[in-house]
Amino acid sequence: MHLEDMLAYNKRFVEGKEYEKYLTDSIPNKRMVIFTCMESRLVELLHRALNIQNGDVKMVKNAGAIIRKPFDSIMKSILVAIFELQADEVVVIGHHDCGMSRVDTTALKSKMMEKGIHESTIQTIEHAGIDFEEEFHGFDTVEESVQQSVNLIRKHPLLPPHVKVHGLVIDPHTGKLDIVQKDS
Numbered sequence: 001m002h003l004e005d006m007l008a009y010n011k012r013f014v015e016g017k018e019y020e021k022y023l024t025d026s027i028p029n030k031r032m033v034i035f036t037c038m039e040s041r042l043v044e045l046l047h048r049a050l051n052i053q054n055g056d057v058k059m060v061k062n063a064g065a066i067i068r069k070p071f072d073s074i075m076k077s078i079l080v081a082i083f084e085l086q087a088d089e090v091v092v093i094g095h096h097d098c099g100m101s102r103v104d105t106t107a108l109k110s111k112m113m114e115k116g117i118h119e120s121t122i123q124t125i126e127h128a129g130i131d132f133e134e135e136f137h138g139f140d141t142v143e144e145s146v147q148q149s150v151n152l153i154r155k156h157p158l159l160p161p162h163v164k165v166h167g168l169v170i171d172p173h174t175g176k177l178d179i180v181q182k183d184s
Ligand SMILES: [Zn+2]
Pocket: 037, 038, 039, 063, 064, 065, 095, 097, 098, 099, 100
């Protein structure tokens, strides 16, 4: 278990007051909220490649940087960042070689069953109206997916008109950003 190593490290971190250089408040200095993928290759790379320091931005993540529903937890987080935390710029950042571009919901169900989820549980969930394809499907191209998320945020009825919404794609190897949509 890696948690034990983390807890031991954490004790030394706090005792050594290593937190002091990260002290800041909860209002993002850049007044920005970034919505990106949970991709582990981006954990440090994205911050370094964009020169983001502690306290600079609100960061929201999920698998694939996908928003498809106007009141899911991601959109609510973005709205809270805007109304409660003074963000006025939203940046959606997808990435090349994203695992969500390859999700096959039939294969996903097989993987669930291999790891001990009973087929009847999946059937019960489906009978209750949860569509696995709709809930777990990924995307064909990351650019299209980013554009779709950007459009949903832009057209959201609760998005104030002054808020800028941009879409980018990052290379998870080099950190290079490409623009999908830049708000003027
Ligand atoms: Zn990803």
